[in-house]
Amino acid sequence: DVQLVESGGGSVQTGGSLRLSCVLTGDIHNSHCMGWFRQAPGKEREGVAVRGSAGLKLYTESVEGRFSIWRDGPTDTLILDMTNLKPEDTAMYYCAARAPRNCRPDTWNWQSYQYWAQGTQVTVS
Numbered sequence: 001d002v003q004l005v006e007s008g009g010g011s012v013q014t015g016g017s018l019r020l021s022c023v024l025t026g027d028i029h030n031s032h033c034m035g036w037f038r039q040a041p042g043k044e045r046e047g048v049a050v051r052g053s054a055g056l057k058l059y060t061e062s063v064e065g066r067f068s069i070w071r072d073g074p075t076d077t078l079i080l081d082m083t084n085l086k087p088e089d090t091a092m093y094y095c096a097a098r099a100p101r102n103c104r105p106d107t108w109n110w111q112s113y114q115y116w117a118q119g120t121q122v123t124v125s
Contacts, residue, residue: 009093
């Protein structure tokens, strides 16, 4: 059974940093594209960062250079490090996964992702 359990998030001031974590169960990191999405009030869910096969890491333009996605092997945890946070980063953040491990095409199509964590709120003021 595939399960994604998130932690992290919270409230920070502009320019601050946060780390989001997503514990993976079901040994899926070698067979699934893993990523982070977010949804602000009144807006559609959007992709933030994904991690796939052959070391592929993709970021949406608005977070390029500020966010970093990586996996902690020993704990099988997907991590999103967020720095230089801006008010426009305020949203509910979700960890997600889909098969296969190739994150292309439709990288940012959230409806193509099969598994979702419960979500965690990030607020930047």
